[in-house]
Amino acid sequence: MVRCSCRKLECEGLPCCHIMLVLIDLGVVMPQCCVLNRWTLNAKSGSPLDTADPVRSMKGTRLSELMNLAKQVFEEAACSTNEYLRWKGILEQEREVKRTRDGVDNKSSCPVGEENHLDAEASPINVLDPEPVQNKGAPKKFKSFLDKPKKRRCSECSSPDHDRTTCPKLRRYVQGSDQDMRLVGEMTHARLRVY
Known part of the structure:
Protein backbone atom coordinates (compact mmCIF):
# COMPACT_ATOMS: atom_id res chain seq x y z
CA MET A 1 0.00 0.00 0.00
CA VAL A 2 1.28 3.46 -0.90
CA ARG A 3 0.61 6.42 1.38
CA CYS A 4 1.41 10.12 1.32
CA SER A 5 1.25 12.79 4.01
CA CYS A 6 -1.19 14.86 1.91
CA ARG A 7 -3.72 11.96 2.26
CA LYS A 8 -5.33 12.62 -1.13
CA LEU A 9 -5.47 8.89 -1.86
CA GLU A 10 -7.40 8.21 1.35
CA CYS A 11 -9.75 11.21 0.93
CA GLU A 12 -10.53 11.24 -2.81
CA GLY A 13 -9.47 7.78 -3.90
CA LEU A 14 -7.00 9.21 -6.44
CA PRO A 15 -3.23 9.08 -6.12
CA CYS A 16 -1.57 12.46 -5.63
CA CYS A 17 1.30 13.82 -7.70
CA HIS A 18 3.76 12.85 -4.94
CA ILE A 19 2.75 9.18 -5.12
CA MET A 20 2.86 9.28 -8.92
CA LEU A 21 6.43 10.64 -8.91
CA VAL A 22 7.58 7.93 -6.49
CA LEU A 23 5.92 5.21 -8.60
CA ILE A 24 7.53 6.58 -11.78
CA ASP A 25 10.90 6.74 -10.03
CA LEU A 26 10.52 3.11 -8.91
CA GLY A 27 9.62 2.10 -12.48
CA VAL A 28 6.12 0.91 -11.60
CA VAL A 29 3.76 0.87 -14.59
CA MET A 30 0.29 2.26 -13.92
CA PRO A 31 -2.44 -0.33 -14.64
CA GLN A 32 -4.55 0.55 -17.69
CA CYS A 33 -7.77 0.29 -15.65
CA CYS A 34 -6.64 3.24 -13.48
CA VAL A 35 -6.21 5.60 -16.44
CA LEU A 36 -9.24 7.05 -18.21
CA ASN A 37 -9.18 6.64 -21.99
CA ARG A 38 -9.58 10.39 -22.53
CA TRP A 39 -6.12 11.04 -21.00
CA THR A 40 -4.30 8.57 -23.24
CA LEU A 41 -2.85 8.93 -26.73
CA ASN A 42 -5.69 6.72 -28.04
CA ALA A 43 -8.39 9.20 -27.00
CA LYS A 44 -9.24 10.14 -30.60
CA SER A 45 -9.76 6.55 -31.69
CA GLY A 46 -13.10 6.31 -29.87
CA SER A 47 -16.41 6.87 -31.63
CA PRO A 48 -18.40 9.69 -30.02
CA LEU A 49 -21.04 9.63 -32.78
CA ASP A 50 -24.58 8.70 -31.87
CA THR A 51 -25.55 5.62 -33.88
CA ALA A 52 -29.29 5.83 -33.14
CA ASP A 53 -29.97 6.75 -36.79
CA PRO A 54 -27.49 4.69 -38.86
CA VAL A 55 -28.84 5.97 -42.18
CA ARG A 56 -28.02 9.61 -41.54
CA SER A 57 -24.76 8.91 -39.71
CA MET A 58 -23.46 6.66 -42.51
CA LYS A 59 -24.42 9.20 -45.18
CA GLY A 60 -22.68 11.95 -43.23
CA THR A 61 -19.59 9.80 -42.72
CA ARG A 62 -19.35 8.91 -46.41
CA LEU A 63 -19.94 12.52 -47.43
CA SER A 64 -17.25 13.72 -45.03
CA GLU A 65 -14.73 11.17 -46.32
CA LEU A 66 -15.44 12.06 -49.95
CA MET A 67 -15.22 15.80 -49.23
CA ASN A 68 -11.86 15.43 -47.47
CA LEU A 69 -10.43 13.33 -50.29
CA ALA A 70 -11.81 15.67 -52.96
CA LYS A 71 -10.40 18.70 -51.18
CA GLN A 72 -6.91 17.20 -51.19
CA VAL A 73 -7.13 16.25 -54.88
CA PHE A 74 -8.58 19.62 -55.92
CA GLU A 75 -5.97 21.61 -54.02
CA GLU A 76 -3.27 19.79 -55.97
CA ALA A 77 -5.17 20.09 -59.27
CA ALA A 78 -5.75 23.82 -58.86
CA CYS A 79 -2.02 24.46 -59.22
CA SER A 80 -1.95 23.75 -62.94
CA THR A 81 -4.38 24.56 -65.74
CA ASN A 82 -4.08 21.12 -67.36
CA GLU A 83 -4.92 19.30 -64.14
CA TYR A 84 -7.79 21.71 -63.45
CA LEU A 85 -9.34 21.10 -66.88
CA ARG A 86 -8.77 17.33 -66.60
CA TRP A 87 -10.52 17.03 -63.22
CA LYS A 88 -13.33 19.36 -64.26
CA GLY A 89 -14.01 17.17 -67.30
CA ILE A 90 -13.91 13.98 -65.22
CA LEU A 91 -16.39 15.37 -62.70
CA GLU A 92 -18.81 16.68 -65.32
CA GLN A 93 -18.67 13.36 -67.18
CA GLU A 94 -19.30 11.34 -63.99
CA ARG A 95 -22.18 13.60 -62.99
CA GLU A 96 -23.85 13.07 -66.37
CA VAL A 97 -23.31 9.28 -66.17
CA LYS A 98 -24.91 9.18 -62.73
CA ARG A 99 -27.87 11.33 -63.81
CA THR A 100 -28.59 9.22 -66.90
CA ARG A 101 -28.20 5.97 -64.94
CA ASP A 102 -30.53 7.13 -62.12
CA GLY A 103 -32.84 9.10 -64.42
CA VAL A 104 -32.82 12.02 -62.00
CA ASP A 105 -32.13 15.63 -62.88
CA ASN A 106 -32.36 17.17 -59.40
CA LYS A 107 -29.40 17.94 -57.17
CA SER A 108 -30.06 15.40 -54.40
CA SER A 109 -30.52 11.92 -55.87
CA CYS A 110 -30.11 10.17 -52.52
CA PRO A 111 -33.33 10.29 -50.46
CA VAL A 112 -32.80 9.54 -46.80
CA GLY A 113 -35.27 6.65 -46.59
CA GLU A 114 -33.95 4.75 -49.63
CA GLU A 115 -30.24 4.90 -48.81
CA ASN A 116 -28.14 1.76 -48.86
CA HIS A 117 -27.34 0.56 -45.35
CA LEU A 118 -23.78 -0.35 -44.46
CA ASP A 119 -22.48 -2.08 -41.40
CA ALA A 120 -20.91 0.24 -38.87
CA GLU A 121 -17.92 -2.09 -38.67
CA ALA A 122 -17.38 -2.06 -42.45
CA SER A 123 -16.51 1.61 -42.78
CA PRO A 124 -14.13 3.33 -40.35
CA ILE A 125 -15.34 6.44 -38.57
CA ASN A 126 -12.87 9.30 -38.82
CA VAL A 127 -13.30 12.00 -36.21
CA LEU A 128 -11.37 15.17 -37.01
CA ASP A 129 -10.18 17.81 -34.59
CA PRO A 130 -12.59 20.68 -33.95
CA GLU A 131 -12.14 23.97 -35.77
CA PRO A 132 -10.00 26.45 -33.80
CA VAL A 133 -11.98 29.20 -32.09
CA GLN A 134 -10.86 32.80 -32.13
CA ASN A 135 -9.99 34.18 -28.70
CA LYS A 136 -12.05 36.88 -27.09
CA GLY A 137 -10.89 40.47 -27.21
CA ALA A 138 -9.67 42.79 -29.89
CA PRO A 139 -7.54 41.31 -32.67
CA LYS A 140 -3.85 42.04 -32.83
CA LYS A 141 -2.93 45.27 -34.58
CA PHE A 142 -1.08 44.67 -37.83
CA LYS A 143 2.00 46.87 -38.01
CA SER A 144 2.84 48.54 -41.26
CA PHE A 145 6.37 48.38 -42.57
CA LEU A 146 6.32 52.19 -42.49
CA ASP A 147 5.70 52.25 -38.72
CA LYS A 148 8.97 52.63 -36.93
CA PRO A 149 9.24 51.64 -33.28
CA LYS A 150 9.61 54.52 -30.86
CA LYS A 151 13.11 54.98 -29.56
CA ARG A 152 13.39 54.47 -25.83
CA ARG A 153 14.37 57.52 -23.81
CA CYS A 154 15.56 58.19 -20.31
CA SER A 155 12.65 59.06 -18.02
CA GLU A 156 14.79 61.61 -16.15
CA CYS A 157 16.45 63.68 -18.86
CA SER A 158 14.67 62.41 -22.05
CA SER A 159 17.94 61.52 -23.76
CA PRO A 160 17.75 58.64 -26.29
CA ASP A 161 21.32 57.55 -25.46
CA HIS A 162 20.53 55.81 -22.17
CA ASP A 163 17.75 54.90 -19.74
Whole structure:
Protein backbone atom coordinates (compact mmCIF):
# COMPACT_ATOMS: atom_id res chain seq x y z
CA MET A 1 0.00 0.00 0.00
CA VAL A 2 1.28 3.46 -0.90
CA ARG A 3 0.61 6.42 1.38
CA CYS A 4 1.41 10.12 1.32
CA SER A 5 1.25 12.79 4.01
CA CYS A 6 -1.19 14.86 1.91
CA ARG A 7 -3.72 11.96 2.26
CA LYS A 8 -5.33 12.62 -1.13
CA LEU A 9 -5.47 8.89 -1.86
CA GLU A 10 -7.40 8.21 1.35
CA CYS A 11 -9.75 11.21 0.93
CA GLU A 12 -10.53 11.24 -2.81
CA GLY A 13 -9.47 7.78 -3.90
CA LEU A 14 -7.00 9.21 -6.44
CA PRO A 15 -3.23 9.08 -6.12
CA CYS A 16 -1.57 12.46 -5.63
CA CYS A 17 1.30 13.82 -7.70
CA HIS A 18 3.76 12.85 -4.94
CA ILE A 19 2.75 9.18 -5.12
CA MET A 20 2.86 9.28 -8.92
CA LEU A 21 6.43 10.64 -8.91
CA VAL A 22 7.58 7.93 -6.49
CA LEU A 23 5.92 5.21 -8.60
CA ILE A 24 7.53 6.58 -11.78
CA ASP A 25 10.90 6.74 -10.03
CA LEU A 26 10.52 3.11 -8.91
CA GLY A 27 9.62 2.10 -12.48
CA VAL A 28 6.12 0.91 -11.60
CA VAL A 29 3.76 0.87 -14.59
CA MET A 30 0.29 2.26 -13.92
CA PRO A 31 -2.44 -0.33 -14.64
CA GLN A 32 -4.55 0.55 -17.69
CA CYS A 33 -7.77 0.29 -15.65
CA CYS A 34 -6.64 3.24 -13.48
CA VAL A 35 -6.21 5.60 -16.44
CA LEU A 36 -9.24 7.05 -18.21
CA ASN A 37 -9.18 6.64 -21.99
CA ARG A 38 -9.58 10.39 -22.53
CA TRP A 39 -6.12 11.04 -21.00
CA THR A 40 -4.30 8.57 -23.24
CA LEU A 41 -2.85 8.93 -26.73
CA ASN A 42 -5.69 6.72 -28.04
CA ALA A 43 -8.39 9.20 -27.00
CA LYS A 44 -9.24 10.14 -30.60
CA SER A 45 -9.76 6.55 -31.69
CA GLY A 46 -13.10 6.31 -29.87
CA SER A 47 -16.41 6.87 -31.63
CA PRO A 48 -18.40 9.69 -30.02
CA LEU A 49 -21.04 9.63 -32.78
CA ASP A 50 -24.58 8.70 -31.87
CA THR A 51 -25.55 5.62 -33.88
CA ALA A 52 -29.29 5.83 -33.14
CA ASP A 53 -29.97 6.75 -36.79
CA PRO A 54 -27.49 4.69 -38.86
CA VAL A 55 -28.84 5.97 -42.18
CA ARG A 56 -28.02 9.61 -41.54
CA SER A 57 -24.76 8.91 -39.71
CA MET A 58 -23.46 6.66 -42.51
CA LYS A 59 -24.42 9.20 -45.18
CA GLY A 60 -22.68 11.95 -43.23
CA THR A 61 -19.59 9.80 -42.72
CA ARG A 62 -19.35 8.91 -46.41
CA LEU A 63 -19.94 12.52 -47.43
CA SER A 64 -17.25 13.72 -45.03
CA GLU A 65 -14.73 11.17 -46.32
CA LEU A 66 -15.44 12.06 -49.95
CA MET A 67 -15.22 15.80 -49.23
CA ASN A 68 -11.86 15.43 -47.47
CA LEU A 69 -10.43 13.33 -50.29
CA ALA A 70 -11.81 15.67 -52.96
CA LYS A 71 -10.40 18.70 -51.18
CA GLN A 72 -6.91 17.20 -51.19
CA VAL A 73 -7.13 16.25 -54.88
CA PHE A 74 -8.58 19.62 -55.92
CA GLU A 75 -5.97 21.61 -54.02
CA GLU A 76 -3.27 19.79 -55.97
CA ALA A 77 -5.17 20.09 -59.27
CA ALA A 78 -5.75 23.82 -58.86
CA CYS A 79 -2.02 24.46 -59.22
CA SER A 80 -1.95 23.75 -62.94
CA THR A 81 -4.38 24.56 -65.74
CA ASN A 82 -4.08 21.12 -67.36
CA GLU A 83 -4.92 19.30 -64.14
CA TYR A 84 -7.79 21.71 -63.45
CA LEU A 85 -9.34 21.10 -66.88
CA ARG A 86 -8.77 17.33 -66.60
CA TRP A 87 -10.52 17.03 -63.22
CA LYS A 88 -13.33 19.36 -64.26
CA GLY A 89 -14.01 17.17 -67.30
CA ILE A 90 -13.91 13.98 -65.22
CA LEU A 91 -16.39 15.37 -62.70
CA GLU A 92 -18.81 16.68 -65.32
CA GLN A 93 -18.67 13.36 -67.18
CA GLU A 94 -19.30 11.34 -63.99
CA ARG A 95 -22.18 13.60 -62.99
CA GLU A 96 -23.85 13.07 -66.37
CA VAL A 97 -23.31 9.28 -66.17
CA LYS A 98 -24.91 9.18 -62.73
CA ARG A 99 -27.87 11.33 -63.81
CA THR A 100 -28.59 9.22 -66.90
CA ARG A 101 -28.20 5.97 -64.94
CA ASP A 102 -30.53 7.13 -62.12
CA GLY A 103 -32.84 9.10 -64.42
CA VAL A 104 -32.82 12.02 -62.00
CA ASP A 105 -32.13 15.63 -62.88
CA ASN A 106 -32.36 17.17 -59.40
CA LYS A 107 -29.40 17.94 -57.17
CA SER A 108 -30.06 15.40 -54.40
CA SER A 109 -30.52 11.92 -55.87
CA CYS A 110 -30.11 10.17 -52.52
CA PRO A 111 -33.33 10.29 -50.46
CA VAL A 112 -32.80 9.54 -46.80
CA GLY A 113 -35.27 6.65 -46.59
CA GLU A 114 -33.95 4.75 -49.63
CA GLU A 115 -30.24 4.90 -48.81
CA ASN A 116 -28.14 1.76 -48.86
CA HIS A 117 -27.34 0.56 -45.35
CA LEU A 118 -23.78 -0.35 -44.46
CA ASP A 119 -22.48 -2.08 -41.40
CA ALA A 120 -20.91 0.24 -38.87
CA GLU A 121 -17.92 -2.09 -38.67
CA ALA A 122 -17.38 -2.06 -42.45
CA SER A 123 -16.51 1.61 -42.78
CA PRO A 124 -14.13 3.33 -40.35
CA ILE A 125 -15.34 6.44 -38.57
CA ASN A 126 -12.87 9.30 -38.82
CA VAL A 127 -13.30 12.00 -36.21
CA LEU A 128 -11.37 15.17 -37.01
CA ASP A 129 -10.18 17.81 -34.59
CA PRO A 130 -12.59 20.68 -33.95
CA GLU A 131 -12.14 23.97 -35.77
CA PRO A 132 -10.00 26.45 -33.80
CA VAL A 133 -11.98 29.20 -32.09
CA GLN A 134 -10.86 32.80 -32.13
CA ASN A 135 -9.99 34.18 -28.70
CA LYS A 136 -12.05 36.88 -27.09
CA GLY A 137 -10.89 40.47 -27.21
CA ALA A 138 -9.67 42.79 -29.89
CA PRO A 139 -7.54 41.31 -32.67
CA LYS A 140 -3.85 42.04 -32.83
CA LYS A 141 -2.93 45.27 -34.58
CA PHE A 142 -1.08 44.67 -37.83
CA LYS A 143 2.00 46.87 -38.01
CA SER A 144 2.84 48.54 -41.26
CA PHE A 145 6.37 48.38 -42.57
CA LEU A 146 6.32 52.19 -42.49
CA ASP A 147 5.70 52.25 -38.72
CA LYS A 148 8.97 52.63 -36.93
CA PRO A 149 9.24 51.64 -33.28
CA LYS A 150 9.61 54.52 -30.86
CA LYS A 151 13.11 54.98 -29.56
CA ARG A 152 13.39 54.47 -25.83
CA ARG A 153 14.37 57.52 -23.81
CA CYS A 154 15.56 58.19 -20.31
CA SER A 155 12.65 59.06 -18.02
CA GLU A 156 14.79 61.61 -16.15
CA CYS A 157 16.45 63.68 -18.86
CA SER A 158 14.67 62.41 -22.05
CA SER A 159 17.94 61.52 -23.76
CA PRO A 160 17.75 58.64 -26.29
CA ASP A 161 21.32 57.55 -25.46
CA HIS A 162 20.53 55.81 -22.17
CA ASP A 163 17.75 54.90 -19.74
CA ARG A 164 17.02 55.83 -16.13
CA THR A 165 19.31 53.16 -14.65
CA THR A 166 22.38 54.58 -16.41
CA CYS A 167 21.42 58.26 -16.37
CA PRO A 168 24.48 60.46 -15.70
CA LYS A 169 22.25 63.09 -14.11
CA LEU A 170 21.09 60.64 -11.43
CA ARG A 171 24.57 59.20 -11.03
CA ARG A 172 25.85 62.69 -10.25
CA TYR A 173 23.29 63.03 -7.46
CA VAL A 174 24.01 59.58 -6.06
CA GLN A 175 27.77 60.17 -5.98
CA GLY A 176 27.29 63.57 -4.37
CA SER A 177 26.61 64.65 -0.81
CA ASP A 178 23.73 63.81 1.52
CA GLN A 179 21.96 66.96 0.32
CA ASP A 180 22.05 65.62 -3.25
CA MET A 181 20.62 62.30 -2.03
CA ARG A 182 17.69 64.21 -0.55
CA LEU A 183 17.16 65.85 -3.96
CA VAL A 184 17.03 62.45 -5.66
CA GLY A 185 14.52 61.22 -3.08
CA GLU A 186 12.38 64.34 -3.55
CA MET A 187 12.45 63.91 -7.36
CA THR A 188 11.31 60.30 -7.05
CA HIS A 189 8.53 61.16 -4.59
CA ALA A 190 7.38 64.06 -6.77
CA ARG A 191 7.16 61.73 -9.77
CA LEU A 192 5.10 59.22 -7.78
CA ARG A 193 2.64 61.93 -6.81
CA VAL A 194 2.26 63.11 -10.41
CA TYR A 195 1.44 59.66 -11.79
